[in-house]
Amino acid sequence: MTLTEPNRTITSPLASLTPADIEQVRDVVTASELFTPTSRFAYIGLEEPHKREVLAYLEGSGPRPDRQARVMLLDMATGHSTDSIVSIDGAEVISTVVLDGSNGQLPVLIQEFDEVGPIVASDQRWVDALTARGIAVDSVVCVPLSAGFYDLPEEEGRRILRVLAFQQNYPEDHPWAHPVDGLCAYVDVAARTITRLIDSAPLPVPVEGGNFDDPALQGAPLTVLKPISITQPEGPSFVVDGESVTWGNWSFDVGFDPREGLIMRQLSFFDGVEQRPIMYRGSIAEMVVPYGDPSPVRFWQNYFDTGEYLFGRFTNSLELGCDCVGEIHYFDAVLADELGNPQTIKNGICMHEEDFGTLWKHSDMFTGSSEVRRQRRLVISFFTTVGNYDYGFYWYLYLDGTIECEAKLTGILFTSSYVEGSPYASEVAPGLGAPYHQHLFSARLDMMVDGVSNAVDEVDAVRLPVSAENPYGGAFTNSVTRLSSESDAGRVADASVGRAWHIVNTEKTNRLGRPTGYVLLPEQAPTLLADPSSSIAARAAFTTKQLWVTQYDTAERYPAGDFVHQNPGGDGLPRYMAADRSVDGEDIVLWHTFGPTHFPRIEDWPVMPTDYAKFTLKPYGFFDRNPALNVPPSELKHACSHDSGAHEGHASHGDHGDHHHGA
Structure with missing residues (x-):
């Protein structure tokens, strides 16, 4: 800015x-x-x-x-x-x-990933294990993965990666289709040695290919689809000055970090009189992918793509017409390579507008008034590819003051050999398994609703019994519980009562004398499914609840701690909240856990159709009335027409459905 x-x-x-x-x-x-x-x-x-x-x-x-x-x-x-x-x-x-390694290691370097292949290929135990399976060493690609923490004596103080193998039959062959199951090497990267080799019962390597980019596998092109043209003849509605953006009544800054990727800073909304702050900083501060297969070579599979791998490093360079459509503004992402040299990811962050259907509408039976307005949203996004998965993170700003953050998940499943009747994996192709897993994201939301004096109210719907006050049993109400300190500020979602969390200002009120606020609306999805005594539950404690609230501390940036790789656990949010600071009327940070639990489908292979997970922040008493009353009606020349041959003058101001334009 x-x-x-x-x-x-x-x-x-x-x-x-x-x-x-x-x-x-x-x-x-x-x-x-x-x-x-x-x-x-x-x-x-x-x-x-x-x-x-x-x-x-x-x-x-x-x-x-x-x-x-x-x-x-x-x-x-x-x-x-x-x-x-x-x-x-x-x-x-x-x-x-x-760092002495007792409380975690530095993130995994790309150079370390690159060196694993030669290390294992030079170890006779690895060669013999492949030979026994009838597999040549040079036909195998190695997938080095973060090690987790399992208190193995030989790993103390050492940088460990765990390595799985996949067969690649020719240069264009996608190896994810051919897992070499039952084999895993634990590698000390600095010492360049295998510390332990797991060679359990060999399983057949699936034979069928999975090249989703092969026209023969894709089948005949679907040629009946007509082009969709998205145009803004007068250009986009946003104004960009460096990293600062204004759009409609919104003002904010765009930032980038090699660990967190896209950062949304200092979001504020002009209410017609003043520019009012809502969120100081928002980012995806951590994500973990815990797998549910307890096999000897896979029980440790839990990846922290943010803290262990720094997923911002793998940000995609976006191209017009592919990842984003319409009138686009790109921001480059700048980071350092491992020699300390600056590296620019061209077009790393995409920003564009999308039509989003009806904003508000009413046809009044008494006055004859009939009005409709179109909703639109501003989309700020980036995509990162971490190994087999591709993740898009999209921040949406709406004309009515709503904020959404959506994760889009696509790419390729992490595969295994399928054992008939396995309770831990789906069969997605003949003999090819996809272990059950979760994707759990932590959004760090440094809130600043009308200022820094904020609090959180937990609001539940309440069913009322039949009584003298409610003789016909139709009444219901809600209950409001103020979170007072960090000790009671770890909360779980509850769909049965429509639980939501209201972030309110304890010093400002609206025209009705009530606190100004925003409400966090979670999706209802499972938290971490691993046993509470497990290593991953200790290391990823943030995944055990959907909401955590802490008092702001500039040093508390990451929910699983600063050094996640090989961290034994107890770091991050458990340590932050142990201070039991007040969160009532303070400068507070919300940490929101969200994400899907994935029981893979056969339709997810050989490349996944995009899956989605999101949360929403909506104004609740922040404004004195609907803040989008002043949105003008659509102009006739830009209105929709159901008849492709109709003249522009035949279109009306009526609502033509919720057309979602854009990526």
Whole structure:
């Protein structure tokens, strides 16, 4: 975001790192004693100042905070790991912490993934296990995966990856169709050795191919579909200045981080009188994919794609007409590679408008008034490919003040050999299994509803019994429970009572004298299905409830902790909430868990049709009336017509259905 004053432009302290910033950080670190010839940058990201410092600066009552970066370094030869803060403005290392591995390791590096194949191929045990299955080493691709934590003595203090194998019969063959099941190597990447080889009962390698890009498998093209043309003849309605965007009554900033990907900053809404804050910062701060197959080679499969793999690094470069359609604005995503050099992902973030059907409508029987308005939404999105899965994260802003965040899941299932009657996997092709699993996302919502004095009310529907007051039994009401402190602010959704969470301002009221607020509407889906005593339940405690509320702390960024790889558990939200701070009338952060439980279908193979999971934030008493009354009717020349041959003048202002245009 930029604030423009007479004769000068001030860059926000929250602006994403630029290539020049990254080069500055790299040069400072490589010139320091922290760096060795075998050091690699595991992470370079913006170290955000405290919210109160940023707000004071933006309001003109405080100095500009020092612009800083967080830098994580891994020595590939020794495993030595450091976590440092570097001043970009001052060109110096401010602080450094040396990690001993007892509370987690640095994220997995791409170089580590790349080195696993040669390591296992040089181990005779691996070669013999493949030979016994009649498989040549050079026909196998290795899939290195994060190790989790299972308290194995030989893994203490070491960087471990677990490796599964897939057969690839020719260069264009998709190996996910041919899992080499019953074989797994545990690899110390720094020592370049297999610490343990699991060679259980060999299972047949599925033979049938799964090349979804093969025209022979696709079948004859569906040629009966006519083109859909999405046009905005006068251009888009948004205005972009650097990372700052205005659209309708909305104002916000777009940010990017190699760990979290897209960040939505400082969302506010103009109510006709003032620009009112709603959310200071929103992101997908963590996601985990726990698998439910307890087999000897798969029981450990639980991936934290954000904290272990830094899924922002795998952001796709989007192309017009493919991932987004219509009048598009792209933002580049800038990050550092593992040598500390800036790398630009062109068109990493997409923004466009979509028609979204009816905004409001009424035909009045008494007055004859008949009015309808079209809804539209602004879409800000990015896609990331983490191994076999492709994830899109879409933030939607609506004309009526609604905010939604939607995850789109597609890509390829992680496969196994199917054992007939297995209670842990679906058969999706002959002999090919897809283990049951979950995708659990954690959205970190740093709320700022009309200011920083916020609280959360849990609201449930209540069925009332027949009584003197309710003699016919039709009455119902709701109950409101204020969450007072962190000890009671871990909550579960309950569809039976329509549970919702209202984020209210404890100092501001609307014209009816009630607190201004927004309501978080969750989807009803299972939380973590693993046993509460399991390793994954300890490591991903955030997945055991749909809502957590904490008092703001600038150091509390990630729900599973800062260092997730090989973390034994208890970090992140359990540690944050142990302080039992007040969350009533405070500067608070909501952490919302959402996502699907996946029992794969045969239709999910060989590539998944997109699945969806989302949550919604809607104004509840935030405005004094419907904030979209001033949306004008659609112009005749842009209205829809059911008759493709009709003249524009034949179209009416009537509602023509909910046409959802766009990606």
